[in-house]
Amino acid sequence: MMIDRQLKMATTLHSPERPARFGRRSRFAASALLAGGLFVGTAGAQEAVAAESFALRAKVVHVGDGTTIEGGVVTIENGKIKSVGTDVPNGVRVVDVDGHLSPGLIALRDTTGAGSENNESTRKVTPTADVARAFDPTHPAWAYLLHEGITTVVLTPSSSSIIGGTAAIVSPASGEVVKRGALMTLGASSRSISTSVEPTSYAGLYSHLRDAFAGAKADSALSKVKAGSMPVLIEAISRHEVVQAVSFAKEMGLKGAILGAPRAVDAIEMLKDAGLAVVFEPVAVGQTRFAALSALALEKAKLPFAFTSDSSSDGAASMRMTAAWFMRAGLDGKTAMAAMTKNAADIAGVGASHGTIAAGKVADLVVWSGSPTELTSRVMRVYGGGKLVHEPSMNSASSVTGAKR
Amino acid sequence: MRSTITRSNRTRRGFGPLVATSILGASLLGGAPAWAATALIPCPQEEGGEDPEPADPEEAAPEEEVEVTEEVTAEAEAPPAPPIAIRAARVILRPGKSIENAIVLIEKGRVVAVGPDVVVPEGATIVQGEVVCAGFMDPWSIAGVESGTARSSSSSASASAADVIDPYGQEDVLDELVAAGVLMTRSQAASAANISGIDAVVRTAGPDVVVSEAALSAAVGVTRGGFNQFGPQQFPGNVRFAPRGLDPIDRVGQIDRLMGNLASGKKYGNDLAKFKKAHAEWEKEIADKEKELAKDFKKAKKARDKKVADAEKKGEEVKDKKYKEDRRPRAPKLDPDKHAFSRVVNGELPLVISANRALEIREILSLTKPYPRVRLVIAGGTSALACASELSARGVPVIVTPSPANPGGAVGDLDPGLSLCAELDAAGVEVLIGSGGSTALASRDLALLAALAVGHGFDREAALRAITSGPASVFDVGRSIGTVQRGRAAELLVLSGDPLASSTRVLAAISNGAVVFEAGE
Numbered sequence: 001m002m003i004d005r006q007l008k009m010a011t012t013l014h015s016p017e018r019p020a021r022f023g024r025r026s027r028f029a030a031s032a033l034l035a036g037g038l039f040v041g042t043a044g045a046q047e048a049v050a051a052e053s054f055a056l057r058a059k060v061v062h063v064g065d066g067t068t069i070e071g072g073v074v075t076i077e078n079g080k081i082k083s084v085g086t087d088v089p090n091g092v093r094v095v096d097v098d099g100h101l102s103p104g105l106i107a108l109r110d111t112t113g114a115g116s117e118n119n120e121s122t123r124k125v126t127p128t129a130d131v132a133r134a135f136d137p138t139h140p141a142w143a144y145l146l147h148e149g150i151t152t153v154v155l156t157p158s159s160s161s162i163i164g165g166t167a168a169i170v171s172p173a174s175g176e177v178v179k180r181g182a183l184m185t186l187g188a189s190s191r192s193i194s195t196s197v198e199p200t201s202y203a204g205l206y207s208h209l210r211d212a213f214a215g216a217k218a219d220s221a222l223s224k225v226k227a228g229s230m231p232v233l234i235e236a237i238s239r240h241e242v243v244q245a246v247s248f249a250k251e252m253g254l255k256g257a258i259l260g261a262p263r264a265v266d267a268i269e270m271l272k273d274a275g276l277a278v279v280f281e282p283v284a285v286g287q288t289r290f291a292a293l294s295a296l297a298l299e300k301a302k303l304p305f306a307f308t309s310d311s312s313s314d315g316a317a318s319m320r321m322t323a324a325w326f327m328r329a330g331l332d333g334k335t336a337m338a339a340m341t342k343n344a345a346d347i348a349g350v351g352a353s354h355g356t357i358a359a360g361k362v363a364d365l366v367v368w369s370g371s372p373t374e375l376t377s378r379v380m381r382v383y384g385g386g387k388l389v390h391e392p393s394m395n396s397a398s399s400v401t402g403a404k405r
Numbered sequence: 406m407r408s409t410i411t412r413s414n415r416t417r418r419g420f421g422p423l424v425a426t427s428i429l430g431a432s433l434l435g436g437a438p439a440w441a442a443t444a445l446i447p448c449p450q451e452e453g454g455e456d457p458e459p460a461d462p463e464e465a466a467p468e469e470e471v472e473v474t475e476e477v478t479a480e481a482e483a484p485p486a487p488p489i490a491i492r493a494a495r496v497i498l499r500p501g502k503s504i505e506n507a508i509v510l511i512e513k514g515r516v517v518a519v520g521p522d523v524v525v526p527e528g529a530t531i532v533q534g535e536v537v538c539a540g541f542m543d544p545w546s547i548a549g550v551e552s553g554t555a556r557s558s559s560s561s562a563s564a565s566a567a568d569v570i571d572p573y574g575q576e577d578v579l580d581e582l583v584a585a586g587v588l589m590t591r592s593q594a595a596s597a598a599n600i601s602g603i604d605a606v607v608r609t610a611g612p613d614v615v616v617s618e619a620a621l622s623a624a625v626g627v628t629r630g631g632f633n634q635f636g637p638q639q640f641p642g643n644v645r646f647a648p649r650g651l652d653p654i655d656r657v658g659q660i661d662r663l664m665g666n667l668a669s670g671k672k673y674g675n676d677l678a679k680f681k682k683a684h685a686e687w688e689k690e691i692a693d694k695e696k697e698l699a700k701d702f703k704k705a706k707k708a709r710d711k712k713v714a715d716a717e718k719k720g721e722e723v724k725d726k727k728y729k730e731d732r733r734p735r736a737p738k739l740d741p742d743k744h745a746f747s748r749v750v751n752g753e754l755p756l757v758i759s760a761n762r763a764l765e766i767r768e769i770l771s772l773t774k775p776y777p778r779v780r781l782v783i784a785g786g787t788s789a790l791a792c793a794s795e796l797s798a799r800g801v802p803v804i805v806t807p808s809p810a811n812p813g814g815a816v817g818d819l820d821p822g823l824s825l826c827a828e829l830d831a832a833g834v835e836v837l838i839g840s841g842g843s844t845a846l847a848s849r850d851l852a853l854l855a856a857l858a859v860g861h862g863f864d865r866e867a868a869l870r871a872i873t874s875g876p877a878s879v880f881d882v883g884r885s886i887g888t889v890q891r892g893r894a895a896e897l898l899v900l901s902g903d904p905l906a907s908s909t910r911v912l913a914a915i916s917n918g919a920v921v922f923e924a925g926e
Binding site for chain 2: 141144284285286287312313314315316320321323324325327328330373374375376378
């Protein structure tokens, strides 16, 4: 009976006319319902909208690769993008959105809702662990990500692991696992070293890494990594750690990105040589300028980079804040946009289905009150797989008075 | 209607230059470094130590802008510099009012003309830009304060941040602030202390102290490092170094102590005022008596000489007449901390209390009611929304630090997260945006914090006000920063676009009448 109720709720929540509300008063309740509904009711909801095709017409469509279309029209059918242009195909219902439309933003690390289920705390090397199993689509905090326009995240093992296992691409918007075993995460920073579990030194860390790579069984995830068919995210923070990690990746022929590296500016040539991208962690207010200088250097060297959102520690808004912070330091808005969409999808290995507004891709779309790279822009609507999954009620605070409390 | 009470308070609050009315003024000022501006201390006109009647909102004229006289030192300090003419497509005179294609002319540290048809004098430095607006002011910062003192957890009410401004050690930080357009800060020392002392308004480009006594700041519920007892107390080993957790009783105790300080400050102020009054009367009586005596001086002298001669003859002591005027009134025992609080009680210094929980804010509001002249400012205010109507009615501004971190935690459902600014504003509370002084460099990101608040429902103009004219008026530097206005000090930014846009860069900063920053290529 409970499931029936949730299913019903899911269908009503997901129809474009009855969006989930994200008001202040009801936020926690609504988001829990939203996520809960998604979890149980995805199949039913999909059926409910399967036949529907509609078009979104926006002031500006940000494709995700840096280009924009004024007065762009995006047609959606069966949860996928059918066409992108400026004309409305015949017989398609048009929804005019008073704002900018962008692909859903993609974060390269977020562990919201995983609790500590992504952390095998007594063992540092667990290459067969599948973090998708730690994904809890009912966790209410996923709503915070939607509220910041983030529709896809890489759910990673804990930073304290050395080989924590395979990360999963999950969607806070649809509650689905987009891709299991998408990337292998390697911890090559001091965060992976403790005094209680071996290794207890940086040298020991690399010894464990090498042993694991040498002993990788055929057809295992680690062998795919060695063959270059599964990308890696290598966590490395200090300059020294980055140099070590990049050398290791080059030696082993790994493809993927260095995660962290606020001072990547000092390792541009190495990164270029190894063909590695960079994933920046959120820059907290008052931090030094190195991360921004690194982003500028990567932009100049035409190396791709992306961001983590780390919303459980830094807050979901920190991703766009970091991008804005880089822009304030001189980063081009197009590069910032691509870093949160196209480049992020490419680094995560889901560029074929996510990251841009293009025919055939999943219709994860966000309506903003202005340009998505402006911090002053608000999220007005979020579509996950073509369904309206989030519409904040507090577009203006005028209806809310603290006096009533 | 909003903040009527504050305004009426302000119109009633008189200011006059300090003419040795304070026995402490000299000693408090004496500590300021030589390079600090010679700020005049605003002090109330004589009140006889009595608490004034609570301000009647009806009495206050609904003025559009209330001018508060405050110390401006630009004239005395301005270095001889050529005039500066800024040409811009848009000049934001103040939040909500801008003019297109205008020139701002600056001479001797002041804006002398703003408009489309300003004649640029020969030899003027020309600066071009897209947008001109007032420099940003961070109302909650530790910028400029010597780094050890900034984090200190021990201080006293009379300790002055102006004494610990470190122009050398903080040079790099201050340079970054200027480059980001943050031209003034209200900087506090001892940010981990329950009572931090007296804050300074710092001009970051100098650096120099614009106001050496800007506010008295205190905090409720600050956790700090210390030895923590855990486990049963009878075991001596159960102590470790960790942030000291504060339970609700600790925090209520902190509020009570703070309010006790206000009470003793009030008494001290009254005693001081009584003394001043008695002292003035005494001096007048002395003068009158002297006049009276001088009138018959020759006669009196002859009489006394005779008296002395007679006494000598008889081998007796001369007994002079005792005058009641010989008894000098006694001053209250010098107590700088009580004195600082007495100045808070009579509204000379705003009182900034960092508090987040609704219960604490409510307690502070209720316990400060008996002090109608206290200019209360709440800093932090995570759950301030629960007290919004009273904050609004009493005109208490809240300094918010928008943080991307998810709401929740200890304050739970009362914490609206990033929409706090928007919701407080909607409830009629005056919102200022401050960096919160987590690090000295945090002030640099002030414009981003304001933009973040706008992205979560805060009105764009209100957000610009919250980092320009808002802080300037709350901390009495409205004539030095906050607007682009003829006759006002020139603390201005030349920007490549809208002040809150991500892609906007500071092209030039003008502070104290000179170009202090120019963007390199």
